[in-house]
Amino acid sequence: MPVISTDRDVEALTLTFVAEFDATVERVWQLWKDPRQLERWWGPPTWPATFDELDFVVDGKARYYMTGPGGDRAHGWWTITAIDEPSRFEFDDGFADADGNPVTPIDSAHGVVTLDPVGDGTxxxxxxxxDSPEQLERMVNLGMEEGMGLALGQIDGILSEV
Incomplete structure (x- = not known):
């Protein structure tokens, strides 16, 4: 499994995942930029994602849903707030309604992704x-920590295909 650490920091109000992959930074970047690749790993294996929209530019939007084992759908959105290709991007994300419109603004978060070369990998x-310890705890209780770990665990399989 590529996840080498997970850190929940209540004081800093962060949840951090660190993973390493046997691929170049540019290749791993494509896993975020290409919606067909992104939907193969975003979400745990039992809740695969479908991206209806991904405009990977600053101020660009993403609209997606994850489908559970019973057919239930959980919708989400992103707004990309910064890009430094191929090493970093930032986005706001949260829950959405069936049309992709943001809901429950108290549960939106800000994500920062960095890709750094490590030897021959990334x-x-x-x-x-x-925004608060309560929000962090609520998202962990909804399965964010476990789900992201499982999601990241799918990336090696995608990278091995190329």
């Missing part, structure tokens, strides 16, 4: 920033 760090 270290990916994903940090989610929250």
């Amino acid at each position: 270290r990916m760090t994903v940090v989610s920033y929250f």
Whole structure:
């Protein structure tokens, strides 16, 4: 499994995942930029994602849903707030209604993804920033920590295909 560490920091209001992959930074970047690749790993294996929209530019939007084992759908959105290709991007994200419109603004978060070369591979760090300890705890209780770990665990399989 590529996840080498997970850190929940209540004081800093962050949830951080660090994973390493046997691929170049540019290749790992494509896993975020290409919606067909992104939907193969975003979400745990039992809740696969479908991206209806991904405009990977500053101020660009993403609209997606994850489908559960019973057919239930959980919708989400992103707004990309910064890009430094191929090493870093930032985005706001949260829950959405069936049309992709943001709902429950108290549960939106800010994500920062960095990709750094490590030997012949890449270290990916994903940090989610929250507004309060209660929000962080609520998202962990909804399965964010476990789900992201499982999601990241799918990336090696995608990278091995190329």
